[in-house]
Amino acid sequence: MAYTDQEVLAGLAEIVSEETGLPTDAVLLEKSFTDDLDIDSLSMMTIVTHAEDKFGVRIPDEDVKNLTTVGDAVTYITGAQA
């Protein structure tokens, strides 16, 4: 069963919160991982790995640099679902 955008956002917010300690309601679609959420490239790989496990998708390393905002990641994950 495919996850909806809302479900992916909620799940991603939990993962980001776990990694960074930020409240889940700070993880909004328009937020930039780097500039707004202060997530560095290594933390981003941790978040991506947990997102792959949670949503059953594969996010190649070379695509991670294109995920600038939370919204980019939500769109990528929902699109990557079979």
Next chain:
Amino acid sequence: MSGATIRQATGPAYSRILGIGGVRGENVVTNDDVAGPIDSSDEWIRQRTGIVTRRRAGAQTTVLDLSEAAARKALDAAGLSGDDIDAVIVSTVTYFHQTPAAAAVLADRLGATPAAAFDVSAACAGYTYGIAQADALVRSGTARHVLVVGAEKMSDFIDPTDRSISFLLGDGAGAAIVGPSDTPGIGPTVWGSDGGKAQAIRQTHAWSDLREDPELGWPTLRQDGQTVFKWASFQMAPIAAKAMAEAGVSPGDIGAFVPHQANMRIIDQMIKQLALPDSVAVARDIAETGNTSAASIPLATERLLAEGQVGSGDLALQIGFGAGLVYAAQVIVLP
């Protein structure tokens, strides 16, 4: 067809590490010393890597010098001398000679001739690859006492302007003597490779390219940091867990966790993935020594023993991983 039957060698049922020794490059290189050419800072390097200083050897010090100094300390710790050694394995990727092997020259320096001697190229997994081979050589009866050395002078292959790996690297050597044991001392090795990721940690160009185009200059190392971080943090933890399972122990039985000292963030993530209890002493030698590739595990182990964080007879879970990509993990009884 000959009717004769050959005899095959058999050895003792068990092997163990009898002594460990290590040496670090004599110069302390701070983050401020390396930050300028990569437009970085002490704070950034600490936050990203956990490294405070790295140790680098002087211009005249060679991989062989480091190897010899570490080997002599390991021999002392084991209560043995060079002529007790009948096989020498040097794991290194920074020895300047294609041939002869560093191990043969080292054996001679130590008075171990005519010990069998060969080098291993398994980068940051070189030490745990060496232990796997030493264990097999002893238990097969092929050798009685094996010297395993992980030795690197990484500073010979760095580019001060490289932001990917050079600023992490240090120089040093760590050595272990493996010999027969009355009780199990080296658990099964869980090892492997993934050459599909050969470019993740690489030399900028081959020696043959340099011969064709001298303008290329001296080759140095590069890595895809994010790819390596993800692989090491999340794919190596299950390998370490498998090494515990194969040895028949659980995280609560482990006294020390000694991963290759690549990056403190990788170490922290592996601890999380393995759910190691607080009772486990974790090797964090990288903070002072930097990433010394094949030397990092024995150096970190020696520090844990010297600081009394673990004692003789305690179990250590060790895992090497690096360029290849290659990896090897085993649980050992500390000497």
